[in-house]
Amino acid sequence: MRKVYVVAGGVSKFAKARPDKTFTGLVREAYQEILDDLDMEAPQLNELIDSSVTSYFSDHFQRQLMAGIMGQDYLGLIPKPSHRVEGGGATGGICFQEAYKEVASGDADITLAFGFEYMSHVATWKGNEFIALASDVSFDYPVGGFYSGYYAMMVVRHMKEFGTTPEQMAHVSVKNHRNAYYNPYSQKPMKIGIQDVRNAPMVAWPLTRLDICTMSDGAAALLLVSEEGLEKLEKATGKTLPKVYVRAIGRGTDAMRLADRPHQTFDEFYKFNALESEKTSEAKAYYKELFEKGFKYPGVHSFRAGRMASKQAYERAGITDPAKEIDFVELHDAYTSSEIQTYEDMGLCYYGQGGPFAASGKAFLPNVEYGLTLPEKSQVPVNPSGGLIACGHPVGASGLMQGVFALWQLQHSIEKHFNNNKLQVPNAKTGAIHSHAGTGTYVTVSILQRED
Amino acid sequence: MDDKKKDIKMRVNEGLDQGTVLFNVPFPKDLQKLDEMAPIIIKQPYQIDYIHSYGQDSPFFAGLANKVFLGTKCTKCGKVFPTPRKSCAVCGSPCEWLEMPKEARLHSFTVCHFGSESFLKETPYILALIEFDGADTLFLGRLVGVDPLKPSLDWIGMKLKMKFRRLSQFSPTDVYFLPAD
Ligand SMILES: [Zn+2]
Numbered sequence: 001m002r003k004v005y006v007v008a009g010g011v012s013k014f015a016k017a018r019p020d021k022t023f024t025g026l027v028r029e030a031y032q033e034i035l036d037d038l039d040m041e042a043p044q045l046n047e048l049i050d051s052s053v054t055s056y057f058s059d060h061f062q063r064q065l066m067a068g069i070m071g072q073d074y075l076g077l078i079p080k081p082s083h084r085v086e087g088g089g090a091t092g093g094i095c096f097q098e099a100y101k102e103v104a105s106g107d108a109d110i111t112l113a114f115g116f117e118y119m120s121h122v123a124t125w126k127g128n129e130f131i132a133l134a135s136d137v138s139f140d141y142p143v144g145g146f147y148s149g150y151y152a153m154m155v156v157r158h159m160k161e162f163g164t165t166p167e168q169m170a171h172v173s174v175k176n177h178r179n180a181y182y183n184p185y186s187q188k189p190m191k192i193g194i195q196d197v198r199n200a201p202m203v204a205w206p207l208t209r210l211d212i213c214t215m216s217d218g219a220a221a222l223l224l225v226s227e228e229g230l231e232k233l234e235k236a237t238g239k240t241l242p243k244v245y246v247r248a249i250g251r252g253t254d255a256m257r258l259a260d261r262p263h264q265t266f267d268e269f270y271k272f273n274a275l276e277s278e279k280t281s282e283a284k285a286y287y288k289e290l291f292e293k294g295f296k297y298p299g300v301h302s303f304r305a306g307r308m309a310s311k312q313a314y315e316r317a318g319i320t321d322p323a324k325e326i327d328f329v330e331l332h333d334a335y336t337s338s339e340i341q342t343y344e345d346m347g348l349c350y351y352g353q354g355g356p357f358a359a360s361g362k363a364f365l366p367n368v369e370y371g372l373t374l375p376e377k378s379q380v381p382v383n384p385s386g387g388l389i390a391c392g393h394p395v396g397a398s399g400l401m402q403g404v405f406a407l408w409q410l411q412h413s414i415e416k417h418f419n420n421n422k423l424q425v426p427n428a429k430t431g432a433i434h435s436h437a438g439t440g441t442y443v444t445v446s447i448l449q450r451e452d
Numbered sequence: 453m454d455d456k457k458k459d460i461k462m463r464v465n466e467g468l469d470q471g472t473v474l475f476n477v478p479f480p481k482d483l484q485k486l487d488e489m490a491p492i493i494i495k496q497p498y499q500i501d502y503i504h505s506y507g508q509d510s511p512f513f514a515g516l517a518n519k520v521f522l523g524t525k526c527t528k529c530g531k532v533f534p535t536p537r538k539s540c541a542v543c544g545s546p547c548e549w550l551e552m553p554k555e556a557r558l559h560s561f562t563v564c565h566f567g568s569e570s571f572l573k574e575t576p577y578i579l580a581l582i583e584f585d586g587a588d589t590l591f592l593g594r595l596v597g598v599d600p601l602k603p604s605l606d607w608i609g610m611k612l613k614m615k616f617r618r619l620s621q622f623s624p625t626d627v628y629f630l631p632a633d
Contacts, residue, residue, distance in 0.1 A: 019491045063498065129568035138506055139535055142623045143592050144564060144571050149579045152562035157581075160560070160608045204579075205563040205603045259535045259581060259590040262542065300560060300581060300590070 001104040004246045005230050006448060007223050008037045009404030014187045014218035014392035017120035023056075023067060024074035026219035027116050030397075031075055034112075034223055038237055042076060048232055049223075050108035051081040055095030055115035056396035057088060060130040063121060071114055081108075088134050089334060091115065092220070092399020093435020093444035097249045099224045100446070104246075109229035113403075116219035117394035127215050134438055136257050148212055148335070150258060150439050152204035155337035158301040159206075164340065164355035166206040170197035171359045171372065172336035173210045173389060178370050180386025182422040185401075187216055187392035193371060197336075211336040216392030220400035222407070242411040243451035247430070248316035250445045252308025254298070258439040261304070263296035273297060273307050275347040276320040286350055295352070303338075303440035306345030313432070313445040314347070322347045322432075323362075323380055326447075328409060328425040330402035332436035333387040342434060346445070348380055367422055384409065384423045399435035399444070406431040410450040506622075508538045511549055516626035519616045523552045523587060534584050534591040541589075552584050555632060558610045559583040559590050563600045576600040582612065582629055597630035 010033025012018075012026045021029065035045060052075075054068035064070070068084035087094040092115045099113035119127055132145030140150075158164045174194060180186035192210065200208035224246070225233060234241055255261055264272070266287060270279075278287065298304035310322070319325045329346065333339035340354035349357040357363065361374025363382035385391055385405040388398055408417050410431055414424040425431075428450065435444045478489055506513055515522040523534040528545035538547050559581040567575055580595035598607060611632035620626050 019493055063496070123569075125566070125569040125572055128566075129570055132568045137504070138509060139624050140592055143594060143625055144567060144574070144577055144579050146564055146567045146571065146579075149562050149564045149567070152564075153560045153579060153581055156562055156605070156608075157560040160605050202563075202565045204565065207562075255541055257535055257592070259592045260533065260537070260541055261589065263588065 002106060002226050004100050004103045005225050005227070006244050006246060006403065006407050007225055007230065007233060007241050008034045009222040009400070009407050010034045010037070010220065011185050011397075011401050011404050012219040014185060014216045014394060014401075016187070016214065016216065018118075018217035019120070023062070023116045023118040023217075023219065024070050026118070026217065027071040027114050027221065028074055030114065030219040030221040031112075034221055038233065039239070040237060044236060046076050048229075048236060049077060049080065049110050049112050051102055052077055052112040052114065053095050053099045053102060054082060054084050055086065055091045055113070055400070056084070056117055057086060057091045058117070058130055058395065060133065061117060061119050061121055061127070071116065075112075075114075077112070087442040088437030089332060089395055090399060090435040090437035090442040090444050091396045092401070093433065093446070094251075094399070094442065095396070096222065096399055096403050096433070096435075096446055097251065097444055099222070100246050100249055103224050103226050103229065106226075109226045109232065111224050112221060113224060113400055114219065114221040115396040115400045117396045118217050119215040119394060120217050124215065139259075140257055146204065148204040148207055151335045151337055152207045154258065154300045154341070154439065155335070156206070157299065158337065158341060158354075161295060161301055162352040162355060166198060167194055168355035168359045169206075169211055169336040169340060170194040172333065172339045173197045174370060174372060175364050176333060176339075176383050176387040176389045177210075178368060179365060179384055179423060180390030182368070182420055183386050183391065183418055186386045186390050188214065188390045189386070190390065191371070207335060207337065213334045213388040213393040216394040218392055218394035218397045218401070220397040220404055222400055222403050242413070244407055244410045245449055245451060247447040247449040248313045249447075250309040250311065250313030250316065252305035252312065252443050254303070254305040254440050256438065256441055258300050261298055261300055263299050265296070266291035269297040273304065273311070275307075275311055275314065275322070277322065277347050278350065283350065290352055297351075301341070302351060303341055303345050303436070303443060305440050305443040306342055306434065306436060306445070309434070309443040309445040310346045313447050317447045319447070323349070325430060326380055326432050327428045327430050328381045328384055328406075329432045329434060330383055330385060330387070330406050331432075331434035332398070333383055333389050334393060334436070336389065338436065339382065339387070342436070343382070346432070346434065348382070365423060366426065381425050384425055399433070402433040402435065403446070403448075406433050406448050410448055509536060512536045513622045513626070516616060516624075517620035517622065521552045521554075521614060521627055522549050523584070524548060525550050531588045532586055533589050534582070534587045535589060552587065554614060556582045556584050556612045556614065556629065558595065558608055558612055561595055561603070561607060563603050580629060592624070594625055594628045595630065596628055
């Protein structure tokens, strides 16, 4: 595999509805940011691009089959190679990884990844129906198909097993909405407190409207290049570009139906799923006790796909202590509960400790005032951008949006792009992006690294 | 010939016009100002009936219609799936049918106060993950007979009995669950 650099990215303004543009217009808006960042004109960059990968989740929302090619031709990239990828909520993360493979494999030197979703075509409750079609239509959907309901059942089990509380979940909402306050791209910047989250309308107990992301129209794009591609770009722009590369990628899967998830034993967990950081005698003693109390893995409280994606990415990157070696994470917080579950999958804390971790302050930014009393200092900021909850979740774009924000963190260029420095993670060198589908069916984890 | 052409055109227009009402389309004299125009937004209705076969899973629904709850068991590794599957998720081997016990327990649940459009009229309803003795996975069903406005973690582990809908709709909701006591 060749070394792959991420050199530039762009995000369209995310909003509940963007009737001012069609989806192709949104893609062009995101692409323009890449051009502006590189200080290039479209014909100049288009000539250098070898291929593209495009992502959007739903043919139902789009009501336009083969929408990917329309983005390709709107950008003026025809007749170059391109293909569309789809994998539920992880569509954008998969797009990032497939674009990585295009370059790593030697098939292309410069590849554009672009993704979009146009969800305002239908009303919210019809939109929920479309999303629920991404559950088994024979066994899940007819029972009351509703994603917020599925996630609520998963966190209710988490609460029962580990004592996780809705107030701990609300910390995630407060953090991500507050971070978004300083991100001009975000859809829902808010200064709120724990009680505001708990007093919001109940959607699926115990998840309120402020525990859940919203639907959005939006697009995002990233440019991935080989060393040769980087040389070509530096020659064309006459500039030395900041070096951020993809250190490793990982991906995992699990059963479509959450009822079908296995309930494994301690030995099976250690054989298949444990991270390097969970192999110390202290960690083993912790898990031994947990399993003796009746814990089964992954059950419905944890995302095995997220764990396997993390494990693969960490092993390839040589990361053995993720909470210490990763400087920040942009993860798929479609729900506050799933952010907490993902802390555990990604090994930022042990399984069962996600609730206290959320309220500890470790996942908060050091330079933002949250109006909360946090017992610990910032350690590994999670969703410094505001995440999906506050930035919006135009599905096919979300995973790429994370990549763009992570790139800017690692370029130390947050101030340039956000017009303020509040969200810049100090000295960020290693970042992880995590994209997640269904009730945890496809998950991607990619590690980005700033070159010294 | 000319008349026929006109006729076709009119019919095509009828189709496209459905649900579209638009008055006073703005149009500036200066073409350079067109980009400042407000977007034109139209409504495009879309309705469809899917013909859905349960295929190899059909016996499960025939079972519910006969008050029998069927699961499957892997012929190689022996895993038991109360949400039936004819191919094992653990080892990929074929599975055979078996009847599940009549008693079950509540594994997890939620109360839906909102839902997808087609379920909004049923709110608040309780979604439940059901566990059976001797089974390796769960079943997603509806729970009734508890107060949806007083949800409690103490419900988890509760013994449940199953009931079958008298008039089968060939849906997984032909079976539903309520407290055993
Ligand atoms: Zn098997």
